Amino acid sequence: MxxxxxxxxxxxxxxxxxxxxxxxxxxAGVLYMAVLVIVLDQLIPYVAGSxxxxxxxxxxxxxxxxxxxxxxxxxxxxxxxxxxxxLRTGEKLLLLFGTGAFxxxxxxxxxxxxxxxxxxxxxxxxxxVYAMMLLGHHASAHRLVxxxxxxxxxxxxxxxAEESFWHFAPRAWIGGFRAGKAAEDARRTRRxxxxxxxxxxxxxxxxxxxxxxxxxxxxSSGTLAGAGLGxxxxxxxxxxxxxxxxxxxxxxxxxxxxxxxxxGRYAPVTARHSWNMPHWFSSALMLNAPRHSNHHAHPSRPxxxxxxxxxxxxxxxxxxxACGMAxxxxxxxxxxxxxxxxxxxxxxxxxAQ
Numbered sequence: 001m002x003x004x005x006x007x008x009x010x011x012x013x014x015x016x017x018x019x020x021x022x023x024x025x026x027x028a029g030v031l032y033m034a035v036l037v038i039v040l041d042q043l044i045p046y047v048a049g050s051x052x053x054x055x056x057x058x059x060x061x062x063x064x065x066x067x068x069x070x071x072x073x074x075x076x077x078x079x080x081x082x083x084x085x086x087l088r089t090g091e092k093l094l095l096l097f098g099t100g101a102f103x104x105x106x107x108x109x110x111x112x113x114x115x116x117x118x119x120x121x122x123x124x125x126x127x128x129v130y131a132m133m134l135l136g137h138h139a140s141a142h143r144l145v146x147x148x149x150x151x152x153x154x155x156x157x158x159x160x161a162e163e164s165f166w167h168f169a170p171r172a173w174i175g176g177f178r179a180g181k182a183a184e185d186a187r188r189t190r191r192x193x194x195x196x197x198x199x200x201x202x203x204x205x206x207x208x209x210x211x212x213x214x215x216x217x218x219x220s221s222g223t224l225a226g227a228g229l230g231x232x233x234x235x236x237x238x239x240x241x242x243x244x245x246x247x248x249x250x251x252x253x254x255x256x257x258x259x260x261x262x263x264g265r266y267a268p269v270t271a272r273h274s275w276n277m278p279h280w281f282s283s284a285l286m287l288n289a290p291r292h293s294n295h296h297a298h299p300s301r302p303x304x305x306x307x308x309x310x311x312x313x314x315x316x317x318x319x320x321x322a323c324g325m326a327x328x329x330x331x332x333x334x335x336x337x338x339x340x341x342x343x344x345x346x347x348x349x350x351x352a353q
Contacts, residue, residue: 001059001304007284008063008106012070015098018091019081026094033101033285033320041279041318057304061122064287067110068125074099075132075210076217079233083218083226100237103133104244105320109289113303115139127202132210134238135245136203141180144187146249147299151258151273152266161255161340164329169246210234247323251275252292254326255340256313269296271312272343278308279318290319313343 011032018026078099082092107129114126127139141157149155156175159168184199197205211231218230256273258266271293277283283290288303293312295301308314315322326332 001057001063003284004287004304005059005063005066007281008067008110008287009070011098011102011106011285012067012074015074015095015102016077018095018098019077019087022087022091026091026098030094030098030101033098033105037282037285038318038321040281041321044280057302060302060304061117061119064110064113064117064122065125067106067287068114068129071103071107071110071129072132074102075234075237076213078237079214079217079230080220082233083221083230085221096233096236097240100240101244103237103241105286107133108241108245108248109286109303111139112142112289113287115143116299117302118300127199128206131203131206132238133241134207134210134235135242136207137177137180137200138245139180139203140184140199141176143299144183145176145179147269147296150269150296151253151256155253157249158253158257159250159255162333163254165247165250165326165332166329168250169243172246172249173242244323247326248289248319251277251315251319251322251326252290254336256343271297271309274312276308276312276314277317277319277322278314282318282320286319313339315339 011029014025014029014032018029078095081087081095087095111126111129111133114122114129117123117126123139127136130136130138146155146157149158151158156179157172159165159172181200188198211234214230214234215227216230218226218228218233220226252275253273254275256275258269258273260266274292274296276293277290279290288306289295291306291308293309294306295303297309298306317325325335
């Protein structure tokens with residue numbers, strides 16, 4: 001747990017120091033996530049083993065809460081620092097990029113874990129983080145649609161073989177929004193006398209409140225344009241975070257499909273329906289999100305206990321490197337074709353036996 005805590009929280013601390021001191025602290029925060037993680041993964045690719053079955057991690061939720069609260073604090077703090085004048089233009093751009101990277105690489109995995117935790121307060125913190133990033137619908141679409149329909153045409157967030165990321169991204173975002181709402185509507189219909197606000201009303205309310213807060217923070221700089229700048233900064237941070245969330249889904253499920261059974265249902269979800277990139281430091285930074293197969297097989301399993309199963313497909317690159325390649329469709333397709341071909345051949349051979 002100390003490794004998870006140090007890896008995930010260090011960039012937030014560096015960026016916060018950079019808000020006040022600028023310069024080297026901001027460079028340290030950005031280089032930590034953009035360079036150091038990849039270098040350490042390449043130097044020592046696989047050092048983290050799997051936890052013993054049944055092991056408990058009492059501090060795991062505390063790390064999630066700390067990261068969630070870091071997101072809640074860092075987004076308005078970044079808006080304040082950029083709309084005021086104490087940082088130079090280059091430092092503001094560094095802070096914008098660094099905070100966006102933290103939201104996508106650390107904030108999103110933490111929120112993802114929080115919406116899977118059993119405690120109501122933990123779940124609500126995960127919803128708050130996603131909704132502040134203008135992605136509240138993911139709390140519904142991920143749990144109610146993606147986990148049920150993963151690796152089938154019914155899941156908007158499962159990328160098809162040869163589909164480019166830039167085609168996948170709008171399809172996944174819009175499809176996830178619609179599918180999540182339909183799932184929530186169906187749940188409320190099944191529950192006679194359902195009370196309380198519709199979850200999508202809560203998501204949209206938090207998102208609107210976040211944008212209003214950004215406008216107020218910007219306006220406090222003393223200029224009328226500051227309010228608009230505050231909103232633009234919040235939108236840019238959210239767009240960066242959402243881009244990374246979509247890249248993660250694209251890479252981790254690219255081209256993997258579940259067979260349709262004779263009775264019309266799909267085969268059960270197994271370790272074979274997610275790509276894994278279990279390099280040690282990026283896994284620590286992202287709270288074991290690259291051990292994706294085991295999460296789909298056991299959605300309620302806490303992140304430190306996720307296993308690397310023998311029959312799970314593994315890619316040779318750390319997740320941040322794979323996401324970078326995915327933004328260049330021709331490069332991504334060329335690099336992925338051998339892996340997909342080998343994996344599909346293995347599945348076909350075992351099905352024939």
